[in-house]
Amino acid sequence: MHKGSCLCGAIHFTVEGDLPKASACHCTKCRKHTGHYEAGIDVPKAAVAISGEDRITWFQSSEKVRRGFCSVCGSSLFFDPIHLDWIGLMLGSFDGPTNTRIALHIFVADKGDYYDLNDGVPQNLQ
Template identity: 40%
Template structure:
């Protein structure tokens, strides 16, 4: 996932995985939320995911010893909690940003979904908001 030009949010949000062993705090998101419908995201999360990019310097993660990473592709890794299985983030190798799956964060997040990517791969059991941009593959 690439960096987006939409206005970032500056609220401090925090949240955790399902079991609470991994906790994340974000000082400022780099992008708003993008929904990814690729088959990898669907398989990892059980459906599609909502993620927002964060500069690593704005991301605090506690309980990293519980985080396992899986390389579903040769250019990125997917972090998840080894205890409860919650999908936590997607991170391109050597990038200084992390795409954090925003379902972990407590309301209010101040975030909003701005588009859907990889809709060519989306499941046939749900529909999308027609007001939002949809991209067949990535958004670039």
């Protein structure tokens, strides 16, 4: 089991099982939501238990996706494509080791001009 939380501790979550390989999204929306690029994992919603749900503020960032953050401290935590059965969790919100690695960079065509990608991980322009 893996545990995570927001910065202030108002929201906690647990994920059952091993974490999958991660992706890093460089699209404009993810960069604006997180302050840099978004590094996260996608897990089945049934594998996630959340406490402090009343402290989550959901922002509908597109017709099909909402993003969740703590209403107290502002920590970016969740990427929820509401029509699918999985949820994205921000890697920086996990407590302790995740035992996963970034396996793919996506939307690299939109990445910020202030950083380079030279980690050898595959890159998709979209």
